[in-house]
Structures are given as structure tokens and as C-alpha cells.
Amino acid sequence: xxxxxxxxxxxxxxxxxxxxxxxxxxxxxxxxxxxxxxxxxxxxxxxxxxxxxxxxxxxxxxxxxxxxxxxxxxxxxxxxxxxxxxxxxxxxxxxxxxxxxxxxxxxxxxxxxxxxxxxxxxxxxxxxxxxxxxxxxxxxxxxxxxxxxxxxxxxxxxxxxxxxxxxxxxxxxxxxxxxxxxxxxxxxxxxxxxxxxxxxxxxxxxxxxxxxxxxxxxxxxxxxxxxxxxxxxxxxxxxxxxxxxxxxxxxxxxxxxxxxxxxxxxxxxxxxxxxxxxxxxxxxxxxxxxxxxxxxxxxxxxxxxxxxxxxxxxxxxxxxxxxx
Numbered sequence: 001x002x003x004x005x006x007x008x009x010x011x012x013x014x015x016x017x018x019x020x021x022x023x024x025x026x027x028x029x030x031x032x033x034x035x036x037x038x039x040x041x042x043x044x045x046x047x048x049x050x051x052x053x054x055x056x057x058x059x060x061x062x063x064x065x066x067x068x069x070x071x072x073x074x075x076x077x078x079x080x081x082x083x084x085x086x087x088x089x090x091x092x093x094x095x096x097x098x099x100x101x102x103x104x105x106x107x108x109x110x111x112x113x114x115x116x117x118x119x120x121x122x123x124x125x126x127x128x129x130x131x132x133x134x135x136x137x138x139x140x141x142x143x144x145x146x147x148x149x150x151x152x153x154x155x156x157x158x159x160x161x162x163x164x165x166x167x168x169x170x171x172x173x174x175x176x177x178x179x180x181x182x183x184x185x186x187x188x189x190x191x192x193x194x195x196x197x198x199x200x201x202x203x204x205x206x207x208x209x210x211x212x213x214x215x216x217x218x219x220x221x222x223x224x225x226x227x228x229x230x231x232x233x234x235x236x237x238x239x240x241x242x243x244x245x246x247x248x249x250x251x252x253x254x255x256x257x258x259x260x261x262x263x264x265x266x267x268x269x270x271x272x273x274x275x276x277x278x279x280x281x282x283x284x285x286x287x288x289x290x291x292x293x294x295x296x297x298x299x300x301x302x303x304x305x306x307x308x309x310x311x312x313x314x315x316x317x318x319x320x321x322x323x324x
Contacts (some may be wrong), residue, residue, distance in 0.1 A: 005295040006324050008303035010036040010065070010181075010209055013044035016306050017052075022310035023318050024053035026048030028060040030317025036065040036178075036209070039071055047080050054088040062088075065178065066160035069121035070109050074141060077121070078128040078148060086150045095178060097160030115165055116140060122173050124155055129153045141283030149205065156206065164194045176205035182232035182278045183208060183295060183303050184245030188297040195291040208299040211306040212280035212287050214316055225281055225306060226270035227263060233270070234258055234279070245277040279306075284319045291320050 009027040011020065020037075026103045027035045035053055039046040050062045062084070067077045077094065085092040120138040127134040127143070131151030136143045158176035161167045170177035177195050179188060192206055211225060233242060234254045242249050250269060255263040275281050280290035294302050304320065308315050 004113050005299070006033040006301040007034050007291075007317055007321055008034040008036055008207065008301045009313060009317060010303050010305040011049070011308075012038045012305075013040060013046065013049060016249055017044050017049065017205050019308065019310075020049045020052045021056050022059060023308070023313060024057050024068070024311040025064075027317065028057045030302075030314040031321050032060065032271040033301060034061040034303070035064055036063045036095070036207075040100065041071060041107050047084070048130045050084060050092075051087075054084060054091060059091075061091045061093055062289050063093035063095050063158065065095040065158075067095065068099030068104070069095060069141070070099055070104055070111055071107065071294050074121040074124040075128065075143065078125040081125070081155050082148055082150050082153045083157050084165055087152050088251050090154070093158060093176075094125060095158040095160055096125070096174075098166075110111050113140070118159065118166065119169060119173065120286075124160070126155055129155050156205070158205070161195075162191065162241075167191055167194035168198040171195040171204060172200060174204060176207055178303075179206075179208040179299075180232070181211055182229050182238070183210075183211035183241055184277050185293050185297040186244040186246070186293060187241040188299060190240070192298040198260060205283040205301070207301045208259050208294060209303045209304055209305050210280050210291065211278075212291060212304045212316065212320060213306040213312075214284060214287055214319065222281075223267045223277075225275065225279065226267040228306065229270045229274060229278060230254055230258065233274070241278075245274075247271065247273040247299065251275055280320075281306075288320050292322065295297060295322075 003094040009032040011023055020161050024035055026195050037046045037050045046064050081092055081094040104111050117140050120141045124141055128148040133147045134143045135145050158178050159170035159174040179191055182320045254269050280287045291302050
């Protein structure tokens with residue numbers, strides 16, 4: 001018997017903004033609990049996309065993922081989340097995270113003391129959501145005797161994390177933690193072990209992104225997924241993830257292939273073994289079994305990614321949802 005868990009769906013904002021309407025409706029039709037709208041600098045604005053998604057759905061929760069306090073002051077992040085929650089009560093999730101290092105660098109934003117920055121951002125947002133007057137003097141952020149005009153909001157705060165100390169911060173302070181895509185199931189267990197060790201106030205919600213486009217025998221589709229995984233797994237911070245997964249991957253060669261835009265080499269380096277261990281890609285039965293494995297590894301909500309077509313979003317979610 002398959003244990004019950006939630007499915008979510010993530011959009012990256014890489015397709016035209018108008019697509020969010022059909023994507024959100026498809027996610028709700030397919031049974032997703034939450035639509036996670038990514039925040040990538042230099043791409044489409046997640047807050048505008050989230051507002052559009054909320055407007056065309058009735059029950060779907062929408063998460064702003066992951067707002068970086070380096071790029072947006074936590075007061076502004078709290079304002080945006082509270083305003084969306086005022087318009088669509090009980091359907092908004094605020095996800096905070098450091099942000100992609102390359103994107104921050106491209107915007108001239110320096111990243112320093114990430115643990116302190118995220119700690120203070122959580123404190124500021126949670127305090128403002130309370131509706132009370134806030135007086136906070138941190139090392140990075142300050143709020144001097146102000147309250148949020150539309151406070152008194154019960155908005156969950158989720159932390160995007162991968163390193164041990166950030167995972168422990170999530171367990172100690174956040175309402176939930178989200179793990180990035182391309183994680184292997186052993187790495188999910190490894191990460192959630194750090195979260196669990198810091199859960200002083202009881203268990204928090206565990207979310208994870210899983211690439212799960214169904215295999216329809218299209219080699220171009222498979223190679224695009226290889227490139228996506230190559231983009232993710234080239235980062236040095238994924239070394240432990242790859243080690244836990246057990247597949248062989250030359251990260252240095254992968255970084256060089258990306259640098260030179262040698263896409264054939266990228267596709268060669270992301271082997272079938274990598275696909276098998278770091279995604280749920282496969283036929284319907286295999287993909288459903290893999291999604292269940294991610295849940296068994298500790299995820300309360302498995303967030304499906306790697307699909308943009310609305311019809312396919314709905315059909316894939318329907319195919320992958322747990323069956324009693």
C-alpha cells in the first residue's frame with residue numbers, strides 16, 4: 001500500500017508570463033497542493049506571476065520561492081507576501097533563500113554571512129506577520145518601531161537550504177525546508193537528518209523538487225533534461241549529493257563543458273545512471289515509484305519540475321499522485 005503524501009508543482013519563469021495562467025490551472029486540475037514560483041534574477045518576476053496564478057485558481061496554494069534577502073529587503077518580502085495573503089487568504093507561502101551565487105554576482109550583489117542574513121530575515125518577516133509593532137536591531141537588518149499595515153497573517157516561512165548549518169537553521173526557525181532539484185534520495189535523507197537534529201519546537205514541513213517529465217521516447221527531451229541536470233550538478237556544493245547518490249560524475253569536466261558550451265559533452269557526462277539516481281524520469285510506473293521513494297526518504301511534499309506544457313502538467317500530476 002502506497003503511503004499518502006502531497007504533490008506540488010514548480011515553475012521557473014522561463015516561459016512567457018502569460019503561460020502562468022494555464023500552468024497554474026493545470027497544476028490545480030492535476031491535484032497539486034502548492035505551486036512554487038521560482039525567483040531567478042533577470043527572469044520573470046515571481047510576485048507578479050504568483051498574483052496571476054492565485055487569481056485564476058480557487059484552492060491552490062502559491063509559494064514565492066525563494067526570495068533572497070540580499071536582493072529584496074525582508075520588509076519588502078513581508079509586504080509582498082502579506083498583500084497576496086490579504087487578497088487570497090490562507091493560500092500564500094513565503095520561501096526565503098540565499099539565491100543563486102552567479103545571479104547575485106551578475107547583479108553586483110555581494111553575499112556575506114548567509115546564516116546571519118537568513119536568520120535575521122526570518123525574524124523580521126515573522127515579526128511583521130504578527131501584526132505587532134516591531135523593534136528589531138540585527139547585525140544586518142533593522143526595523144525601528146513599525147508594524148505591517150496588513151499584518152496579523154498566518155503565512156508559513158520556508159527556508160531553501162542544502163548545507164548542514166542552513167538546514168539546521170531551517171529546523172530551528174522555519175516552518176518548512178525545501179531541497180533543490182537534482183537531489184538523490186540518499187542525499188534527501190542526509191539533509192533531513194540535519195533538519196531533524198535542530199527541530200526543537202516539533203517537526204517542520206519537508207519539501208523537495210524532483211525532475212519528473214515522463215519518458216515518451218523523445219531523445220531531444222531526454223537530452224534537455226541532461227542539460228538541466230548538468231547545470232544543477234556542476235556546482236561544487238553538489239559534491240556531497242553526487243557522493244550520496246552513488247553515480248560517477250566528473251564535475252570539473254562538466255563545469256568545463258558548460259563554460260565552452262559543449263552541449264554534446266554535457267549530455268555525455270550526465271549518464272543514464274545519473275538520470276536514474278537524481279530524477280524520477282522514466283515511464284509512468286517507474287516515475288510514480290521514484291516519487292514514492294522521495295517521499296519515503298522524508299519529503300512531505302514532492303514538488304514536480306521539468307515540465308512547462310499545461311496539458312502535460314495536469315496529466316503528469318494525475319499519473320504521479322499516490323494511489324491507495
